[in-house]
Amino acid sequence: MAEKATTVEEYLSALDPARRAELERIRALVKQLVPDTEETISYGMPTLKYKNRALVYYTSSKKHMSFYPSSWAIEELKDRLENYTTTAHAIQFTLATPLPDDLIRDLVRVHQREIDAGRS
Incomplete structure (x- = not known):
C-alpha cells in the first residue's frame, strides 16, 4: 500500500486514479511555483523540500486527502x-471539495517566505 512506498512515484501509483490525479495536480502546482524543490518520501508521505526543509507534504487516506503546508501558513490563512477540516499542520480535503489553486499557491508562498526568513 502507499504507506510503504519509498518513492513519490511508487506512492502515487498505488492510489485510485482520481485521487492520484488530484495529488498530481497539487504536486505540479507546487513544483511550478517553487521549481527548485526536491521530491522525497518523509513520514511515509510525498514531500517537496525547499532549501533542505519540507515545504509541503501531501497524502491520501481512506476518507480524505491532506495537504501539509506548515502551521504558519494554516494560521495565517x-x-x-473555514470550509475544510484542519489540524495544526494539515488541511483535509476530498475530491468533492478540492483545494483551489490560488489557495494552494498562497499557502506555499507563506511557507516559502518563512523558510527564506530562517524561521524554524
Whole structure:
C-alpha cells in the first residue's frame, strides 16, 4: 500500500486514479511555483523540500486527502480554510471539495517566505 512506498512515484501509483490525479495536480502546482524543490518520501508521505526543509507534504487516506503546508501558513490563512477540516499542520480535503489553486499557491508562498526568513 502507499504507506510503504519509498518513492513519490511508487506512492502515487498505488492510489485510485482520481485521487492520484488530484495529488498530481497539487504536486505540479507546487513544483511550478517553487521549481527548485526536491521530491522525497518523509513520514511515509510525498514531500517537496525547499532549501533542505519540507515545504509541503501531501497524502491520501481512506476518507480524505491532506495537504501539509506548515502551521504558519494554516494560521495565517485560517480565514480562507473555514470550509475544510484542519489540524495544526494539515488541511483535509476530498475530491468533492478540492483545494483551489490560488489557495494552494498562497499557502506555499507563506511557507516559502518563512523558510527564506530562517524561521524554524
